[in-house]
Amino acid sequence: MSKTTRATLALQKAGVAFRTLTYTYDPSAERIGLQAAEAIGADPRRVLKTLMAQVDGKPVCVVVPSDREVSMKKLAAAFGGKAAQMMRPAEAERLTGYVVGGISPFGQKRAVPTAMEETALAEETVFLNGGQRGLQVEVAPKEACAALNARVAALVA
Structure with a gap:
């Protein structure tokens, strides 16, 4: 497995310190x-x-803890919208350039607005997908937010 992906390259380019885990x-x-x-x-x-x-x-x-579920109502509100729904897997793969199970918020083919669950910022470090199945990157959540230009909001049900 390669530890160099579009996601890790995007983190390097943004100057974000990270550690990879497979x-x-x-x-x-x-x-x-x-x-x-x-x-x-x-x-x-x-x-x-x-x-x-x-x-x-x-x-x-949307970036949220793996043990929580996204509230569609809170998600819509975080982006100033009225309604939210999950994207179909095939559409998510086409838009991001990653396969389901390997979708990273970093280095997506097409940048889209991003939101991160506010409770994640209480952690010293968090793990996010590194751009392929079986690869995680450990980063400081505030650095991840800055690199993604993510809005921070209460997103979980």
Whole structure:
């Protein structure tokens, strides 16, 4: 497995310090983020999942702890919209250039507005997908937010 991806290159370009971790990706896992947390031995609240959604029909990227669910109402409000819904997997792959299970908020093919769950900023470091299945990057959440130009909001149900 290559530890150099569009995501790691984007982090380097942004000057964000990070550490990579690899694990055996389980394609049959019911919840990918929780499987990643278990595989790397991290608390699920520190392993953030990257989700692609739409607010009022416009694409957005959402980063929340792997053990929580996104509130569509809070997500829409975070972007000043009325309605939010999850993006279809095929559309998320086309838009980001990554495959489901390997979608990173960093280095997406097309940059879209991003929001991060506010509770993640209480952690010293968090883990995010590194741009391929089985690769996580450990970063300071405030640095990740800055690199993504992400808005911070209460996003979980």
